[in-house]
Amino acid sequence: MLSEQQIIRIKKLDKLKSLGINPYPSNEYKVTSTIYNIQKNFIEKETISIAGRLMRLRLLGKASFGEIKDHTGCMQIYFTKYHLYSDKMGKEDTYNIFLKKLIDIGDIIGVKGFLFKTKMNEMTIHVHKLTLLSKSIRPLPQVKMDKNKKIYDAFSNTELRYRMRYVDLIVNDHIKEIFIKRTRIIQKIRNFLDDKGYLEVDTPILQSIPGGAIARPFETYHNTLGIPLYLRIANELYLKRLIIGGFNGVYEFSRNFRNEGMDRIHNPEFTVLELYVAYKDYYWMMNFTEKLMKCIFNKFQKKENINFKTPFPRIPILDSIKKYTGFNLKKMEKEELRKVCKKLHIEENLKMSKAKLIENIFEEKCEKNYINPTFIIDYPIEMSPLTKKHRNEKNLSERFELIINGQEIANAYSELNDPIDQLDRLRKQMKFKNTKNESMSNESMSIDKDFIRALEFGMPPTAGIGIGIDRLVMLLTKKNSIQEVLLFPQMRPEKGGKK
Template sequence: MTETQDTENKLIAERRAKLTQIREQRNAFPNSFRRNAYAQDLHNELGENGKDELEQLDRRAAVAGRIMAKRGPFLVLQDMSGRIQAYVDKKKLPEQQLPEIKTWDIGDIIGCEGPVHKSGKGDLYVYMDSVELLTKSLRPLPDKFHGLQDQEMRYRQRYVDLIVSDESRDVFKLRSKMISFMRRYLDNADFMEVETPMMQVIPGGATARPFVTHHNSLDMDMYLRVAPELYLKRLVVGGFERVYEINRNFRNEGLSTRHNPEFTMLEFYQSYADYKELMDLTEDMLREMAKALLGTTILLNTVKNEDGEIVQEKHYDLSQPFTRISVFDSILHFNPDISAEALADEQAARQIAEHLDIPLKDGYGLGKVHIEIFEKTVEHRLDQPTFITEYPTEVSPLARRNDSNPMVTDRFEFFVGGREIANGFSELNDAEDQAERFLAQVKEKAAGDDEAMHYDADYVAALEYGLPPTAGEGIGIDRLVMLFSDSPSIRDVLLFPHMRPQN
């Protein structure tokens, strides 16, 4: 046992002893106190009043929160909105209660009531004439000056991280506001929010390796969804022409700063629209969201060293029209030594990939080779908001072929800061073409590709009833929050990210 652990165990033992003493005297966990004000509301309402004005106003408030600091006779309380002080006056509180108040620790949760005053320094406080311990905290909080320094423990014990870190709380408040904004935006555009199955007989809608579970009563394997796409398009066939779902998806992939096996997507579909109109919608929605929630269209991205010092700073400008460029042209743009003629020839393109140390499988066609080169040489360099368009048909099994070039599809992916944020396309509504592409995916799966799609006969049947011309898109909410909150890892924007067990 380390010295730190030994000290912490002693503090926990002392707090347990205090709780035992409280239990002997009364109910240690009362639930009768009711507050009538939050800290920030009091600051907003009374913060501009002077000291004398507040005394004359005699505005009483009942507040509740966690003790975050003790400053002489003042207790600093924290609730969900912010912090406010509470003043302990020995002459005003019951004499028999004073000894217990002295035993209260940082982290304890109390409720108190009294008039709101202002100190000589200009700080609001509640001049308590009644106070009650509501919850005894048995574990000490991290050092108030350093917070929870261990990054892994911040993820494992998010509840502690949220108590001590204003920055963490701000990230998750922003996340909630972003999701609410997207809902309002789509609702106002006449989209309908729906829910689709999370357990599916056939995992479809994305090329990804699924998680497998088992239904005991039916005695059958099922899959956690990798995407809601095929079910949402079934609804479009049924006549719901504008639908969206904010959904949890599950993909059996590795962990990284950009990947978590469980993640959140916004997926939406609009009939009688194409992928270009969805690019317009995405650009407008993100720009308006930045204005509404951040007060600016300039997003800041910082890189910090181990000491937390900023060593690099970038700005992403959402106010300017987003760049739109095809996969093919982007490769040429970022690789001036590659010619268009060589890139268009499969054998020459394979030689380019080999020169770049990109491993290729025998079954890869020209489109797949292009994507491998793109991911190696282009993707990480797409800093400013960019739509990459015209993805090869070979890697786009659900997207509509381009009318002038059947080798590519009417599809885009959206990138900022070298990260893919969104994927959208004009939907493939030719049932026979879709059946052929599913069969091609089945062959790839048989050849060992765990991420290839299954053949979904029911979805093909739905298309045979007729899917109107439609465009659809998925936006990765976790990565979008990373972008808006300047967070370096997806774990920073997930309340409870997946971690390996400690033991």
């Protein structure tokens, strides 16, 4: 059902057409500058042509003021009855009919004119020619300010902002900066890796086996091949195939999909950087990660309470748990771990694996305590089915997670390259996979027989890391929700049956 304002605007649309004015012209509109460049290099009386969205319009008698916004900023515009014209109308009709009766806030317009400063010393465009480039038939939410220039009527409803990100970007100027910064962060990482000689690659999103991580996949079906396929939960196994094939270092900004819960740090689709480098181990990867993180944070987060002094602390996960809970888990089996969880009031049940119980304890009681960058290292082997056994510590693996501001930012291993050991571990995982118990099944990893075959040809010692790009951007933009750093986060369907 159309609102009253929409009905009025559609009538204006029809009137424009009746006057021979195309409200959605297809011809190019020549732009000579941007608002940012105009304001930076202001020249009095310079003739300019710009295009953008009309954000404000204050109609007066013989002269009116407005504000136009392009992709670089906002600027005041000025219209007068005797100097304004358009392609289809003379001066008085352009001002009295076209501007006053048919143009609305939210319309995309082109303006040509000269620059001047008002008595209040505000840079302004005196518009001589007005062109309608796209008629808006939905009114924008108006951002208003009080006398102290404090916003009190902004487009601030969180659900609406995420659902209608296009409107959020139009009316909330600071939102665009988040996503510009996100792009620049990714570019900085890419440049860092390229300078090291590592190759950016693409691997399949549709996979016949959802491997490389423990997660529930999204399922689909390929009609031509007649087989089920899965959206990838990780790209790890494909990147390792490339290391086996002879590449020295490969990386990918991978869009991953996991059919699991949603909260402030989880979205069903997310971006991970994965990097694999031959002839390295997790000690080398810790040193490399320190350099990468310092490079990023020196560029994008110069004034922050987080201390990026290197080397980052390296704390075994079981030592961390002992420090913050008082329990030594080193020799505990599943039933003992369940008792510890009960005492700590942490979720547990008979269906949870030993690895899941340890993970829950760490996440609930330890993770939040690490604000400065910290490597949590040497995870129990049960928690790391793709990781080499520790060279010195029995029952542990050569794995680390990087925790910053109480959140996991990265996960890395000395990669397991023994095909017999790898197959044995995956078979043990499949005992969970084949159970009817959903909780245990979701904690298991599928066997990718082709990956095992690839390992049998020999993979060099390799270090690998996955860095959560969304969480990294949250950290660098000081946002507490992953939805704030995703342009279009997943949402429930709108009420009323809308999709």
